[in-house]
Each structure stands twice: as structure tokens, then as C-alpha cells.
Amino acid sequence: MARHLVRLGLVFAAALGSLGLGCARGAIPPASVPPPAATAEATATSIHEHVLSTATATTPAPTPTSTGTAIAAPVARAAVAVPAGIAARVVDRWPTERRFIALSFDAGSDAGYTAQILDTLREHRVLVSFGMTGHWAEQYPDLMRRIVADGHHLINHTYDHGSFTGVSTGRGPQTSAQRHDQLRRTEETARRLTGAEMRPYFRPPYGDYDASVNADIATVGYHYNVMWTVDSLGWNGLSASGIVQRCLARAEPGAILIFHVGAQSQDGPALPALLDGLKQQGYSFGTVAQLIEG
Ligand SMILES: [Zn+2]
DSSP: OHHHHHHHHHHHHHTTTSEEEEEOOOGGOTTOOOSSOOOOTTHHHHHHHHHHHHHHHHHOOOOOOTTTOOOOOOOOOOSOOSSSSOOOOOEEEEOOOEEEEEEEESSOOOOTHHHHHHHHHHTTTOOOOEEEEEHHHHOOHHHHHHHHHHEEEEEOOOSSOOOSSTTTOOOOOOOOOHHHHHHHHHHHHHHHHHOOOOOOEEOGGGGGOOOHHHHHHHHHHHHHEOSEEOOOGGGGGHHHHHHHHHHHHOOOOOOOOEOSTTTTHHHHHHHHHHHHHHHHEEEEOOOOHHHHHH
């Protein structure tokens, strides 16, 4: 609950003009952002998100972290095209004209609708990405195993959902060593329970990241910092029909949608109608890895 209150705080902070990177960025009007060259069917929100995407992509080279940790070259992985440079690439939409959308569910609090979500996905023969905390995986090992056994994709969402920058929690930034420990404990938990690999995909708790985070995660093999194009706002109390409407209105080629498995959010109950609606719009969908790796 606490982290959701923090997220609400971010919405207000962002509305007041300080550009927040919270989960509800999609709700922020593109007040001071000039319109970019975009496809005609892109919505105002997606334009805003695309501008943010461009802005993050041109972020200057990362500065050394406070601990002075040496930054090594990225770990090469055969199956994935590794972006150039020493910093993870922030992806909040993949540049493509293909009518393909990545669906992602974050799991960091309760089990909530996880089983129901997995049933729906199996029925529709759809694979998605799950942003998992190591703590959630340890609390719900059977669900964790089913997620992987069903063929879904894992994203490292840290061990205990602490903010790497501290922006949303007011606790100050974590050190490089603390960040690496969070990532390692989570990937070890996933490997022990399921044998699955989480690298090279990372999702920051609260959407909090900066250049030092992108450098730190890249040194241990996380080359993609996975943000999102559309936040369902289920965590913020939106009804199932409201979630469906919101996501269908904002769907665009290459979009990444974010949902949550927890009982506080109606994302699970909204999923069947959302999948049907996206199909009617001519979209196919899958995991973040499928979106990025083509
Ligand atoms: Zn989260």
C-alpha cells in the first residue's frame, strides 16, 4: 500500500510541473512538449511518451557512481542484440510499425489475480512478461514456477522493490553494491526455483532511474531498462472497463503496457476484454523480449 501512496504522490508532483518518472506518467498532459514527427494515429499521450523516450535515449554518458565503481563493458549474450555503450538502454516503446504490443505484469506485493491472469493468458495462447521481485517469487514459488512453465518471460524487478534512486521513497540512492545485490538475489531466486534467466531485462521499482542506474545495471548484464508506454492505472483504482478503454485508446505499434497482478488492481479481471479489443484493432501481442528481439 505504501508504495502506491508514493506513486500517487508522484502524480501530484508531476502535475505540479516537476517531471516525474512515476507509474502514472501516461496521465500527464504533454503541456510543454513540442509535437514530434509522429504517425497520424498516435494519441497525445503516446506522443508525449515518445518524446520522453527520445529524451532518455539521448541522455549524456553516465557519470561515475558515488562509490566510484569501475564500469566494465557489457556482458555479451548470444541471443540478444546488445546496445552499444556502457549504459542500459531505456525502452518505453520499441520503434516499429508492426502492430505488435508487449504486455507486462509487475508482481511485487500480493499474489492477487496471478492465477486468473495465467488462466486467461493460457486460454488466449498469449505470452507476456512478468516483472518479478525476488521476494514475491519466494513467497509464491508455485505461481513463480507456473509462470515459467507456461512459457512467460521474466524481468528483474529487484529483490524487495526498493527505489534505486530513492526518489519515490525518500531514502536516498542505493549504492552500486546494493543495486547489484538486489539484482543478484532476484536472479538467483528465479534460477533456483525455475532455472529461468532474467538478464538482460530490468524494470525499475516506481520507474525510478537515472544515468547511474543505467550504468550499474549494464555492468551486470541488464542491457534493457524496461519502462512502459501505457500504464493501465489499475493500481490507482480504475475499474476493469476503464482499464480496457484506456489501454485500447492508447494502443500503438511497439507499445509496452504495464499492469499489476495484485488484488488492489482490476488489471486481471480486465484482461479478457482487453485482449479481445486489441485483436479487433489488428494487434498481436507478446512479451517484451519478443518485441525487442523481433
Ligand atoms: Zn513494481
